[in-house]
Amino acid sequence: MSEQYSAEVESSRIAAVDLGSNSFHMMIAEEFQGEIRTLEKRGEKVQLAAGLDNQNYLSEEAIQRGVDCLAQFGQRLQGMDPDRIVVFATNALRAARNRREFIDRAEEVLGYPVEVIAGREEARLIYLGVAHTQADDGGQRLVVDIGGGSTEFIIGERFEAKALESLHMGCVSFTKRFFADGKITRKQFKKAVSAAQQELLNIKAQYKKLGWKSEIGSSGTIRAVEQAIISNGWGNEGITPDGLEKLVDHCLDYETVDDVDIEGVKPDRRQVFIGGLAILTAVFQTLDIKHMRYSDGALREGALWDLVGRSEHEDVRSRSIASMQERFYVDTAQADRVEATALALFNQIRKDIGARKELAQWLSWAARVHEIGLSIAHSGFHKHGAYLLQHSDMLGFTRQGQMLLALLVRNHRRKIHPEELELLPARQQTIALWLIRILRVAIVLNHSREAYDVPLPEASIDKDTLLLKLPEGWQDSFPLTSQDMEEEVELQKAAGLVLSLV
Template sequence: MLATIDIGSNSILLLMGRIVNGRLQIEHQRKETIRLGGALDPSGNLQPQALERGLDCLRRYAGLMAQVAPEHRRAVATQTLREAHNRDIFLSQARTILGCAVELISGEREATLIYQGVSSLLPDSAAPRLVIDIGGRSTEICIGRHHTLQAAISCPIGSVAWAQRFFDQGTLAASCFEAAQAAAQAALQPHVKPLQALPWQQVFGSSGTAGAIGKALHQMDHPAGEISRAALHQLRAQLIQAGHIQHLPLPGVREELRPVIGGGVSIMCAVFDALQLQHMRVAQGALRHGLMFELHQSLPLHA
């Protein structure tokens, strides 16, 4: 049994399972919305209450992992802890709680693990794939073939950060979306230029933002697991019509994701525009899956 944990800016995610003949058999998975990314104070420190919320979540996960050997566990932390000046306090306590290393990973390494996780749960294909993961405080964009990553970028924009910056009072006005999309496109442009020279035939969206948008669109009678440019613009128009997160008519979106839906949709629109996308499929794989495959490969029993 293997266990991996992704300490993200919006959620902390646990995956437990086995890899048999190259295929992942999931035994247990859990997600808790802790929203560390919304709890950095003006000095860049993670606020004490949020720090404790995160550690409490890890204590619960440690209990669930009790039967997993420490050498079969791995955890990583991403953008919020890359930014937090007091990250060492959190990381030190997290290591003690989990009984394993907690790696603070770079944006580029995060992208590598995301691509590995997405590609490992897809049928093998020689078609070049574009994978996009909009997280709470960073967005990773990757291109690869089969299980081999060819290029990746990480941009410090995300659903939590953008919701705080442009939709702080829960207002979903057209002017908020215009400002949020313009800022996201400006941030993306220098990063995506190297990617535009590479071809891709398939486009996949990984993790929470893509999943939430996919579910919202399905509630609007669009095909399950599909995000088209036209449907995305229709969703944005519906959010603007609602006017506020308290009035959202989206039963498919979990309650804890509603406060960040404006940030996520505005960044997804900016990504579609920056890369001139028409269609995206929602992927099942994500960072925690890639981390599990990497952990499996590193074990002596695998060799």
């Protein structure tokens, strides 16, 4: 193999790691002519959700199981381009109060950032993964994915999701909740089904109104149910109410979860199978499902397709930013001016601050939405904007990504709060502070809102000092902007930062 061909193959390689509540999965693939070719798949039953106590703290044993698994994944991923790898964590880490401890240890052995995604973002990626395994035949479809700690429900057509929901019920959490002593009884199974039906009432009316033509299931529980039904002769293809009922009756003959021994259900799934079966039973009954097919596509496949989309300038995150601008009546002309100035300053000092070129995108997004808080009130609008960015559903963004945007907007005016950056992963804190400083200067320079053009200063770095070289006569020509810049010097000084005008 020539060196050139080897480099091309390496550059086309992409990977997704899915830190699920029940299992961790890694998928390495190659992007080739608009398609994804799977090169390697690995999975391990970590059962992270089983390690959550009543206060939602992960046990040391559960953390170690996860870290040990990721250490193995990390060996395989070593040397790959960080921008071609996504590592997503789902419900167990959404719920874990000590997730920061887990993430820090996980990143150390894995070698790549671990991002926690919201339930609706998980649902979007699942649908994307499923949609790429289905015929492009039109008609709305319902997709159900039963995970370890949550179950996602999506209605979509072709590659576009139209309804996204994530409910707090999963095979691990339900087994732990209703079969904690390991004993299987009809009474407890009925309670589990009833609890799932209660959760489903949150979406039943909306989903029934939207409607769908076909039903598809993804991930381990639904795959195991389909295989068990077919292997035992209770059905020929997919899952039907009759086949599901026969499987349930068979499972309820076992005394404990450890006794479950059904052809088609792998040994490492048997201990949590009963909880997932109860959820699927409730789904069939509540949504009146007659036939469900299994799809190989799921979260990690969707994450890979999303990654490919980003490289082809189809980044759903940019659509989310545009949606926020529209929803909160942003002055887009002013946002564009600030964005252009911020990017021009960033490009001058990017190499000196050790920032990857891709970080310009975060500065760009922050500039576009830095004024969204004005739709609530002018007083403290930077705080209102930060709250909206942190707590809104923003498809494509991880929890950490939304926190980064929120902190950039929170600190774009008035007092700078460097201590708030401790909410970010350690790897992001220094660069985030530089992005804040650049954004602030860009906003000050465009304070006139195009009442007059302000020349762009030359930016440079001297250790931690941000140097701005102003054109000759600048201060006399732009006295108001000059005064604003002097105030900005003092505000950065109060935060222990040096901004020098020369």
